Amino acid sequence: MRFDLTDLKLFLRVIDSGSITAGAAHAHLALASASARIRGMEEALGVPLLVRGRRGVEPTEAGRTLLHHARQITQQMERMRADLGEYATGLKGHIRLLSNTSALTEFLPDKLATFMAEHPHVNVDLEERLSTDIVEAMRDQLADVGIVTDAVDSSGLETRLFKEDRLVLALGLAHPLAKGLRRNAVLPFSACVEYDFIGLAGDSALQQYIGEQGSRLGHRLRYRVRLRSFDAICRMVASGAGLAVLPESAVVRSRDAANLKVVRLADPWARRRLLLCMRSYAELPGYARELVDVLAAPV
Template identity: 90%
Template sequence: MRFDLTDLKLFQRVAESGSITAGAAHAHLALASASARIRGMEDTLGVPLLVRGRRGVEPTAAGRTLLHHARLITQQMERMRADLGEYASGLKGHVRVLSNTSALTEFLPDVLAAFMAAHPHVNVDLEERLSTDIVQAMRDRLADIGIVTDAVDSSGLETRLFKEDRLVLAVGLAHPLAKGVRRSGALPFSACVEYDFIGLAGDSALQQYIGEQGLRLGHRLRYRVRLRSFDAICRMVASGNGLAVLPESAAVRSRDAANLKVVRLTDPWARRRLLLCMQSYAKLPGYARELADALAAPQP
């Protein structure tokens, strides 16, 4: 199967416009040339890609599949063109980092701010994902650096310690669960799962991780509200509207910390080590190695 970018862009424009004539015009091709290219694609695949009618054309099931992939490929080409164009304006490097929620919200901002201030010609593309997804992406060479918990299997990747990360239970002082727990006490997660929770909004990797722990205990956690920051979650918990599982640093840092009980969870999954993972530190570009060094360095 041999399609070039002109074929894919032409097919996309024909399918989106519903007309071979209009698609050819958008692709800056003569109608005869465009029609020949479409027929050549159909002959190569052995299936029709378009249903032709008096009102124009529309993609077949195979054509819709091709359209989906054509869009992905052209979008990736545009992104590559934009990324490469940045080098002409003085950019010297681009590092892609995948991170779980805790590292992204609690630990990365200060380290990245210092690194980027010291490296003004390096861009960092940072994306939140689940640790399991990050490990697979790193094995597939889709990023330069990943930050994951030590609970996932990172075999085959080079790892370095990034941070210690303990998950705790935040409980409002008026909550029924708070009455039987000392401020410095600890509980198993199983003692909490029947209460209402406050969680992070959106497709948060941390929220998915916590939800998985509830399901392992046979409970789907009930969320009264989902908010966009740990500080907002702590304020809601302090008002007595639910419990929250969040990084200990976020609970302690909250301006409502005085109105919370921070209870350590006894479950092994709640005490985590965050690891940097890489395909090969030695094979990273110099600026990516410098970022890995900055992330692995002890932080005050």
């Protein structure tokens, strides 16, 4: 059984993209060459590594085992490159960072920009995912660092505090729920689910998280419109079109903050801490450890 680094990197890219075609493109290989390499690995092992379907490919149990070892080998190569970086020029590091919506939109950009300005030879592959999916990906060694809410089980991973992140209810001043509410009022989410909502467009991790809370109460939330930014949502809420659940920081910095009533939610899931998570800080490449240090540093 002989696999080279090209085989292993190709297999990682195929699994990450869910497609041999896309994996071949990311590995800069012709599709025929990539397919031949995958078949060669399967023949060498004597077992299938991929389940092929109409929607793409998924790893078999043997494929998941290979995936685990391929991650370790490629990460070891990255660590070696980082450790030798002071003796060579032109080497680049690569960090795969997974983040939930709140961290990605509210807290991450400034700190990440600072890190990247100080590390021009390090590339960051940033992807938005649900916190539960991020934890699973970290355990499977599919990423270097993740940012998740403390509501998910991160056992088996090392964590550091990134930010405090409270979700609040944003209401227009004329909204029926806003009338009669005292300052510093707190409401349960169950008091809101019958009303129309304004939400984020696309497959937002935060939107899925809020939808899950409604489902637990037996309600499918009604969205009048979905928009692409927190600021746009605040403007729509201020106009009276509906209410929204948003990170408190997004509402406070909104240009329409004066036209909104902000109500804290009584539900425990709304009081969140955002955590940096990783399998092992000590085993990360040096530049990835520096990223963790920058993100964990207090403002």
